[in-house]
Amino acid sequence: MSLVAATGALELGFAYALLAFGIYISFRILNIPDLTVDGSFVLGAAVSAVLTGSGHPVPGIAVAALAGCAAGCVTAIQQTKFGIPPILAGILTMTGLYSINLLVMSGKANVPMLGKTNVFSLLEKAADIRYSKLVILFFVVLLVFLFYNYFFKTQLGLSIRATGDNEAMVRASSIDTDMAKIIGFGLSNATVAVSGALVAQMQQSADINMGAGMIVIGLASLIIGDAILKNKTVFRGLLSVIIGSVVYRFLIALILTTSLPPSFLKLISALVVAVAISLPNLRVKTGFSRLRIREGE
């Protein structure tokens, strides 16, 4: 693998680590699959592209976070206050977001930002740094990592974690579990939207379809990270998510060096997740069948 390809993989790994953080919060901490991310990722990208286009790249990322947070809250409110099953609630928000995203992008399926100042070129201009993308992305990931590592040990953070772990117990300790879920989903999708916002500025364009399959990519990172670093504590969990995201991007980069067409990437991602989740179950089943054979002998 060339240095350029390796740098690119590392950059993407960091950018998508934020996406994986978001999915880690909904999927692992709150223990609820959230399909909103496919929409909130694009929402972040769209907001950031439009604001970058009008010369505000940094506010673009902040507003993207707020927009993503709102999208997450909508999904959580559907679940908690209106009793819509979690998966459906996510699909509904994701579907609705398609129209919202098009609205943000003024009805165009693609918003290019070629030649516009973005956060990366800002740093290049300010300080003559070669790897501006890598530096910015690294520090954003570090910041978000430190924030969550702190937050999930505060009273509110502990309440959110306990809500995913044992909801009945949390209600009995006088904590509003609905509120815990809404805040958790808000944070999760805000982080995902920031990921989309950074990716859009990196690629200098936002596309209405760039969110397809984001949940699978995020899950793949989680699972790879889990395999490398058993993640029982929040610190290790968040760290494993970053590692997983980077490793996933290197795997993709390796696959790209083969003759396989890039359009196969989504299929491969889906397979990675399916195999990784089914392996432990298959092991149990084959274990049982071996037992049965032994009994038959």
Added chain:
Amino acid sequence: MLQLTNIYKTFNVGTPDERSVFGNFDFYVKKGDFVTLVGGNGSGKSTLFNLIAGVLLPDAGSIVLDGTDITTMLEHKRAQMVGRIFQDPLKGTAPNMTVEENLAIAYMRSTGRSFFSRVSKKDKTYLRERVAQLGMGLEDRMGAQVGLLSGGQRQAMTLSMATLVTPRLLLLDEHTAALDPVSAEKIMNLTRDIVAEQQITTIMITHNLSSAIETGNRIIMLDTGKIVVDIAGERRRRLTVKELLEIFQQASRKEFDSELALH
């Protein structure tokens, strides 16, 4: 202290499965009382607890705790005043969080800290001391995941969490029934000690007639939504298991006979 007045509760209203559990039900518990509650399956014990804890709302009537009308108060708000421990030791603790984190949730919440406060060094020392009082060796395992503990240890933790800050009312729902005899005995002794020390008004559901007699100062038997036995004071002190069993059988036979007479 706790006053239930004129409570009505019917399940599955308007369906063939309609079942009335409470009709015109009154119940009063004095401050500092430790009531043991016995009764067969379907007698309404759990429904009574669910009504007091706010899991269920009564169809009619009022529930007043310490002068506050809590009839329609939300479950998690009520939880600030009412502690509850279930039969299942898995229900009261979060398995993937550490002993310290579990205790911290109960502690910080009830001491009214800000949302963004974290457990301080002082809190940690305090929580360790409290856990040491349980005599379960948990003080050396503050960083261990609760899922790795035994049922007895988890139930002791739940007890500790429910009483870290003294609740106005403690509801114990057969909280030793799922434990082995040694652990059950230990938890029962802990319960008596903590309740006595903090003078908590307590209601305990139990199927174990001897612990119903050995614990508390008032015994109540519930049958099909009615209090059929209510013994306190001097008579309660002299009560034996044999006597209680006879009363238990008599009361349920009477109920049975009167039901037969109706048909």
